[in-house]
Amino acid sequence: MSTTLLDVRDLVKHYPVGGGLFGRRAETVHAVDGVSFGVDAGETLAIVGESGCGKSTVGKVVLGLAPPTAGRVSFGGTDYADIGAADMKRVRRRLQVVFQDPFSSMNPRMKVRDIVAEPLENFGVIDGRSAITDRVRDLLVRVGLPADALNRFPHEFSGGQRQRICIARALAPGADLIVCDEAVSALDVSVKAQIVNLLLDLQAEYGLALLFISHDIAVVEHMAHRVAVMYLGKIMEIGDRDVLFAQPAHPYTRALLSAVPVPDPAVRRGRAALAGDLPSPIDPPRGCRFHTRCPLAFDRCRVDEPALRAVGSGRLAACHLDQPADA
């Protein structure tokens, strides 16, 4: 089962700020600073973290939409750095995306038929107009849309329906891995549940792997097999969902989990609320990135950056406090 589909090694992505013809390259945003993970065929890896932690940037680099500053990304054993445009196109066929905003992720001037047909045409999956139309109709029905959606424009659909169209587009070329970049975050709760269930059904049916980027811990807990927790461009903790949710090893993971609302007013929990804001990724803190907000930080955290290392139960955590969570 576990053949590694996507392999990311020491990925770094920096964005220059400022610049231009006469501007100087003044500063750098450290969006992603040394991130490694793998996604196996058929599994769901969730990347969670607060806004600005670099999780969406990871998705962009994985999709080949932005070149990495350093590090390696390979899909199905093919390293992006070694291949040209033609081979990249072959990779892209197996690697699709569903974006957060169902309103801007489709060209408003194209009909649904043409939107879903685009990957079929580009990758040469099938030939002939009518064959493509038939395939698009099948895909639309598979994601739960009426077949007459073909000749309508995206603006005629609701947010949840649009997200179904995006999923149909991602399925069209026969992808092995779909990057879901906050794919359900813009939807309201009942629609969100429908889309989550659709993704789970499709995963079971086609053996899809999902890279599920989200800040919604409840959805992640429902969907993911493994979870990576990101903070300020680094992975703080990565491991199997059950272990990570039951016994979070990293103080940041604990804070994140305690922020999830529990739908029961009788439950009173000690919330490990974090003080302050996310530090600027232009000038990340020295030592452990989390030390400015960590309730357990001590002197070593301010100078020495902890590496990810095994903390038992197949988990990796980047913290100097090596013991697992106090249970």
Next chain:
Amino acid sequence: MTATAPDGEGFAIAPDLPPLIAEPPRRGRVATFVRRHPTIVLGAALLGLMVLIAVCAPWLGTGDPQALSPAKRIRAPSAEFWFGTDSLGRDVYSRVIYGARTSLLVGIVVALAATVAGVAVGLVSGFVRWLDPIVMRVIDGLMAIPSVLIAIALLGIARGSVVNVIVAITLAEFPRVARLVRGVVLSLREQPYVDAALACGSGGGRIMLRHILPNALDPIIVQATYIGASAVIAEAVLSFIGVGTPPTVPSWGNIMAEGRALWQVKPYIVFFPAVFLCITVLGVNLLGDGLRDMLDPRVAKRA
């Protein structure tokens, strides 16, 4: 049982009442279009009228617009000279009708040329990052030169001609299109659907032509019509100050220029070409506004 059948006889309380919601009368497609897009129809009608006048100029009771008859100069409008005659005795009616040819030719050719050039430059500038600052500084430079100066410079190089007028106005107008297109391209290329298209295997050319250009079309079309309107005015201005179309070619601008000296005593020489100019510009602008509303699929579906 009968109580649950709404069309049963027991419920026919007032069978003669007309239905609450009257069925809309069936209309032809033309009538529907007129009802939905009155501005397009009005603008196109005004512009079409002008085009018709320009095309049919010889058959509209006109004489030779250049024929001089000093004996009949500065006549007021009459049955013989509908718009009167100017200081050289030329028939103002004939000159205004023939002048429509010049003005419309300049307006349409400038609108097309400036749009094509502007879209090409704007697309490239918005898409090719390293070229952008260079192209934009050149465009800034061009925008700093008024069309009057370009026209005067061209007049210094070559003889005054309609072609020179078109070149001068196009050079002055196309940077505006280029800037507009570049700005739209820069904002559209950040749209998630462009990233999605890349992920779907689309190349740069396909993305530009299929995803970016169609979505940039609204402002481009509106801008093109405004440029057409302003080219008609610019031609009149250039001709008015004597650097535009040569005196041998009647245009609304040089008719007004020639009537300028007599403005206080014989206002009709300026009045009639000015009215034609206004109607043309109004028609083009109405057409542009209407097209913008129609081409936006979100607005178009509104019944």
